[in-house]
Structures are given as C-alpha cells and as structure tokens.
Amino acid sequence: MRSLRPSLLVFALAIVVGLIGPASAGQFGAETFTLTNGLQVVVVQNHRSPVVTQMVWYKVGAADEPVGTSGIAHFLEHLMFRGTKETPPGAFSRIVSQNGGRDNAFTTSDYTAYFQNVASDRLELMMKLEAERMVGLQLTDAVVTPERQVIIEERRSRIDNNPSSLLSEQVDTAIYLHHPYRIPVIGWEHEMQKLSTQDAQTFYTKWYAPNNAVLIVVGDVTLETVRQFAEKYYGPIPSRPVPERHRISEPPKVASVRLELKSPRAGSASWTRYWLAPSYNSGDKRTAYALQVLSNALGGGATSRLYKALVVEKGLALNAGSFYSANSVDVTTFGFYATPKPGVAIPDLESAIEVEVKKLLKDGLTAEEVDRGKKRMQSAAIYSRDSLSGPARIIGEGLATGRSLDEIEAWPDRIGAVTVEEVNAAAKLVIKENISVTGVLLPEPTS
Amino acid sequence: MRPVKRGNVIALAFLALVLHLPVSAKAAVSIERVVSPGGIEAWLVEDHTLPMVSLNAAFQGGASLDPEGKVGLAAMVAGLLDEGAGPLDSQAYQGRLEDLASSVSFGASEDSFSVVLKSLTANVPQTFDLLRLSLSEPRFDQEPVTRVRGELLNNLSRQAQEPRYLASRTFWRTAYGSHPYARPSQGRTATVNAITVEDLRRFTRDRLGRDVLLIGVVGDITPEALKPLLDKTFGGLPAKAAPGVVADTPAVTDGATLLVKKPIPQSVVTFGEPGILRSDPDWYAALLVSTVLGGSSLTSRLALEIREKRGLAYGVNVGMAPLKHSGVILGSVATANARIAQSIDIIRQEWRRMRDDGPTEEELQDTKRYLTGSFPLSLDSTGSVASLLVLIQQDKLGIDYLEKRSALINGVTLDEAKRVARRLFDPDKLTFVVVGSPDELPNAREVTPGG
Incomplete structure (x- = not known):
C-alpha cells in the first residue's frame, strides 16, 4: 500500500528523483556552454512533444540572508514577479499565461529558481522576459506592501496552521546550533513583518547576476537555438562581482536534544531522529554516495530494514523509513522517521529503532543488501528522464549546490562504485548513538 | 512530522486545483485503439524515446458504490492489492517490484478504482504479471490487512485535524445530503473497522469486471506486443462487474x-x-x-x-x-x-x-x-x-x-x-x-x- 505511506514530502520527492540520476554513461545527455558574462547554460534535448522548460537557478537562498532579515530570499522570489523596467507588475505571469504557458518559482536554503513551461515556439519570448528580470527589477512600496501580506499568509498556511511544520521548524534550530540552515526559509514572522523594499532591492543587487546563475532549457530545442537566444537576451547583461557564500560553520554537537510538541491539532503521532551528515559539497563525495545506498537499504521502501522490522515484523509502527539529502551546499542531515501505531508508546518504538541501529553499527549491511540496493537505484534511474522538469530540477539543484555537470551525469556509475565497506563506514561516521536530535509530535486529546 | 525538513522548498504559487486537464489540438500525440484477441481494448500511444512503459487503468464505479456501513472498502482494497498475491506474500511481492524497478499501485476515488503501473521495457512481462496476480489472486493475509487498516484509521484521525480536509469534507457532506458523494471515500473509523476479509474478496469478484475496465498504455511497446499482454493480464477477470447504480444528483447549496x-x-x-x-x-x-x-x-x-x-x-x-x-x-x-x-x-x-x-x-x-x-x-x-x-x-x-x-x-x-x-x-x-x-x-x- 505505497500510496498511503506519507514518507515523502513534495521536497522529498524532488530529492528522491535527484538521487535517481540518469541511467547509462549517456545519462541526461546534457550539453553546456558558458556565456562571456559567466552565465552557465545547460541544454537537454527531448523532442517527444513540442514543449520546453526554461529554468533559471540563482546560487543564493535563505542561508545567505543578512541576520535579522529572515525570509528575504523567498520574499524577493515573490517580488521578481512584481515588475521590471519593461514589464509592469503582474504582467509577467499574464504574458506567460496568454502564451499558453505556466510559470512558478521556488526557494530553499541554498538556491532560488524560476521556471516557465511553454510551447517550444514561445521559448524566445520566455528568455527575453526572464533575462529582463535578471537585471531590471523595479520595486515600489505599492507592490511590496500587499506582497508582504501574501508571504505572511503563506507562512500561516504552511507553518502556523500545521503542528508538524511548527515542530519541524523548532527542530531545525536544534539540528543546526549555529549554521543558518537553522532559520526557516519562509522566515520568522516578526522579521518578515519588517522586510522592506530596500531589503529586497539590496539582496537582489548583491546576488542576482549572470555569473551567479545557471540557465537550464529542457525539451524540444537544439543547442544552437538556445545559444542564439541566450546570447541575444542574457548575453548583454554585464557580470558583476558577487560575494562568496560565507556561511558560518557548525560547532560539534555534544549533547542530545529532544523536542516534543503535544498538540490537540495533531491528528497522529510521529517520531523523527536526525544526525548531521556530509553532503556532496561539504564532505567526501564518496561518503555522500555511500549514504544514499545506506538510506535506501535501511529505509527506502517496503522491504527496507526499518520498515520490515518495525512495521511488518514487530507491528509497532504504521510507517518507518530513513532520509538523506546529498544536495546541499553545507552540512546536511541523515535520519530515521516512524509513525507509531496508535497505542504504542514512543519509548517502545524508540527502543526498537535503537536495536536496529545497534545491529547496523555492529554488523553493518551485508554485501548482498548493498548490491541489491545499488542495482535497484541504478535501474530506476531511467525514470528520471520521463518528464521535462525532472532533468531540469536534478541538474539545476546539483549545479546550484556546488556539483559539476559531469558529476551529476555520472550518478549511476558513482552509485555502482559504492562498496559495502564504504556504506558501513559512512553509517559509523554519521550515526552517533548517544548524540542526536529527536522530534516527537503527539496528539493531545481535547477536553 | 515529515522527515526532510531543512531546505523546505516553498513555491511562489499555490498549485491550482487542477480539476480537469485542459487539452489541445497541438498535442503531438497519436492514439491508437488496440483490441486483443480476447476482446480487451486499450488505447495506446507508442513512444520509444525511453525504454519504459506506463499503464493506467480504471474500473468505473469507485467508492460511491461502497455499501453503506462499509465506506472505505474501495480504498482498503486499493491499499491491499499490492500487499501480496498468488504465491507471493507482501514482502515477496514488494521485493519483486523493487528488484524489477517497477511500480504497481492502486487507488480509489468516488467514481473509479484505478491502477497505475510503470516498468522498464525489459521487465514489462514480469510487471504485467504482478498486476495480473494482484487483480486476480490477491491474498489479503492477516498481517497486511491489519496493518493497512491501521494506516487508513491513522490517516482518518490525521485528516480530522487538517483544516483544509475538514473544510472540504464539511462542504461535501452539506452539498450531497444522503447521496454517496456526501461520504468520505476513505471511510469513517467505524466503517473501516467493519470491513472484513470477505468484503475485500467480494469487492474484487464484483467490481473488477472487464466491462467497466478502461486502459491507457504509453511508451516503448508496440500494439503487437501489447495485445497478448492484455489478454494475459486482464483476461482472467470476470466479464461483467456486478450491477451497481449511483443516481445522478445535483449539489444542493443555499448560500450559507x-x-x-x-x-x-x-x-x-x-x-x-x-x-x-x-x-x-x-x-x-x-x-x-x-x-x-x-x-x-x-x-x-x-x-x-x-x-x-x-x-x-x-x-x-x-x-x-x-x-x-x-x-x-x-x-x-x-x-x-x-x-x-x-x-x-x-x-x-x-x-x-x-x-x-x-x-x-x-x-x-x-x-x-x-x-x-x-x-x-x-x-x-x-x-x-x-x-x-x-x-x-x-x-x-x-x-x-x-x-x-x-x-x-x-x-x-x-x-x-x-x-x-x-x-x-x-x-x-x-x-x-x-x-x-x-x-x-x-x-x-x-x-x-x-x-
């Protein structure tokens, strides 16, 4: 009954697809070139139907915000639709829509991305519009003020109305003692209230430049067409000095932290445990590949160790699994989650998970488990090409968090090269039995 | 609490309620009607871009046909058909799917019971055979039945606290009175608890008939290759679903x-x-x-x-x-x-x-x-x-x-x-x-x- 397992968020989905890289040494078959102003351009041809996706990724996210202005990266993302010298507020999406296109944008701690999906004969217009707002954003208080209310309503919808998001937000501050990943991407409300037109403009001027961006076009196009339009519209934008991403780093963790939220608004209980873990960019890349194999074998599906032990055999949980995301500029997280069966006490669930962890750290995964997992991951890689947005997102996320295109394309081979020793060493490196962060959500009966 | 939290992607716009797909003429898609020797029809779009095949199917007549007192039956069957069939218990079935890098899953909405299958070209025969087993020989072993019932009940109690779900549920209840559309398709605590293994078996006998089956196939497969697969996969199903009638009804609202x-x-x-x-x-x-x-x-x-x-x-x-x-x-x-x-x-x-x-x-x-x-x-x-x-x-x-x-x-x-x-x-x-x-x-x- 895979459909009912709430193991993946929208974001997790993107990541899982990210893990499921391309198939053979041809992979996505991406082609790339760089304009003289430093804008990297990547093209993946797919001529299945006459449509195309354009995505522009800026290598800046919430973790790059000045202290006290949490939410400004995401607020700016909204404001990028609110007018340039050439396009008045509101016109951007209207033009896209009048041309039969769809557009949207998203922000994380590490990057901000904008995209349009359109018929391929409208690509030129989309590139013109997207290039305009790379340099010509014009903001006024008249558009900024209502938009600030929009992001505050967005915060209420995503976080404040939802106890599991509220808990998760607090848990972040325990996982990251110091690093800005502790700050919510949407922002803390008291700081969001004060975000100004000037804050947005300053952030934009500081970070949005062709030399800090990646343009990805996937679909029914040729490299030559993209090159021609890219040079015409993005080419004239001058490169500008963009600061290094100076992120403060995490101190070592010396104590376990446990956060518990009891809420009458929580309909069911959940348990999650986190450890800090190296990403592709922040540690040894081989460890990052090994951790993906580990996560898959431990908690990647119905036959994984944790699911089998906790859900099927012991009947303590309705759901259990693990998570790890390798695409991150700085240190990332690895962990386990479980939904206890109603009536099962959290300590009992926790002990059962700890038994599995102990077993893992003592005996490791077997060579057979590792091989089976690797083969499954590699075979499934082909599916990641079965859409336009899939390749665009995988490549964009990789390039925006410090990977190279070659590395992204070689994902199946890299997974294939992982050894059982590497997997077990990675488990020991990351999973510390006595130092972790645990988040527990508990329903509280109303009187 | 959901696991992957940091870097939560937050997007500019609310995803629109995509309630109906807009369709246009410029779609470069050519649909072929394929009929197997056994008379099973599928609509096929051949696409050899990638070595993979997708199949979607629907048995018309969904949760709205669930018996009163057993609402959630279609949803529970959907949760259980990939939890063991024929000689394979739940773990064996899921392990087989994972080794093939295939997916087979089921869903229940108001008006249909649906199947979604995805397979690499090389594994199409084995994957279709798993689907056949699911539809024709589901096991409904005690362990998965208990577990899936638990998941359904847990989802119900979670939803009961979700503002969006509550708003929508209350609207449907109000607008449809005693019509089946007023009921939650995922059931209620009491009705999900009332469903027996015999109910599950009867559902698969009564509702999965070839006369209410609609099939769409897309990908790296020819009509010639598809035809025998259709017979093998769906040929063993009952020719006709048991009759079930849902009345046409207007929504009733009063501006309150x-x-x-x-x-x-x-x-x-x-x-x-x-x-x-x-x-x-x-x-x-x-x-x-x-x-x-x-x-x-x-x-x-x-x-x-x-x-x-x-x-x-x-x-x-x-x-x-x-x-x-x-x-x-x-x-x-x-x-x-x-x-x-x-x-x-x-x-x-x-x-x-x-x-x-x-x-x-x-x-x-x-x-x-x-x-x-x-x-x-x-x-x-x-x-x-x-x-x-x-x-x-x-x-x-x-x-x-x-x-x-x-x-x-x-x-x-x-x-x-x-x-x-x-x-x-x-x-x-x-x-x-x-x-x-x-x-x-x-x-x-x-x-x-x-x-």
Missing part, C-alpha cells in the same frame, strides 16, 4: 456561511455551488468563465483582487469537479482570522460580477490561448499521457478528442460565455465552509466538522 471552530491563526475556506456535468454542451464555456474567475493563482480575477491587490491570501482557486453523477464548482482560500470576512465578501462580489457581466472579450481570448496552449505541457511524461487516455475514455470524449479540443474551446463566443456565466454563477447559492477562529463572520452558522 458555515463555521467549524478550530484554534488556528488562519481560517481555511472551501466554497462552492452546483456546477454542470462534463457531458453538458456548455462545459467548454463553463471551463472558460470559471478559469477567468479563479483558474490561476496568479492571473485570475480572484487572484488579482485577493492576492495581488490586498495580500489577503497566498492562494485562491476555483475549478469544476468533473464527477460522473453531479456537477459542482468549488474553490478554496485561506486568510488570517482577522481578515477572512473580507476575502469572503470579495469572492461573493466577484461571483456576482461574473454572473451579471460575464468575462470581457479580452479575458475570454486570453483564457482560450491559455487553455489551448498549455495542454501539451501536461503531456510531458508517459504517466501523464496514460492517465489522460483513461480520462478521455471515462468521459466519452472520443479518440479524436485531442484534435478537436482546441476548436471546442475556441468556438465559444462571448455571448455564449456570458450566457453560461449567468447559468453557472449564483452568488446567493454560493456556500462557504470556514474552518478556524474568524474574528467576525456575519450570519455564520456553527456546525460540527467532517462526517
């Missing part, structure tokens, strides 16, 4: 504002009124005018008034739900408790303005371009095309639908659009269900949630 009190900072609202059936000749005009009013999070009239001008909400959407036996037009919005009354006022005003004046010529033309131009965008994966193939069959739109759809949309005149706006929108019938703690809400009637 219903309040479900919850201690949350933002009020979450579902609103709606009767709409029209998918088969109604006015469908395309209705699609156009409802899209002008609230079809897009960023450019519709409601988005402009509520989000862009006043910052009252992150998203506001309106769409038509294409149920088989009823027409309904539905929308959603969420605004801070202090200002929700204002959002509701604006929605009612815009509803009235659309009824009285209809769309402008410019709005109509823009929306035609949007609806016709954006269709091929949703055909970029084998799975999305396969799902469309089933939908076209379900709604009896014709195998040439992709070619004619643009003309159907572009043929709507301004006068027609205005006439249909008058027919469709009635601000005095528009019912709002509010979940939250609104500061003031004139004439709101407090109700108990869910049902």
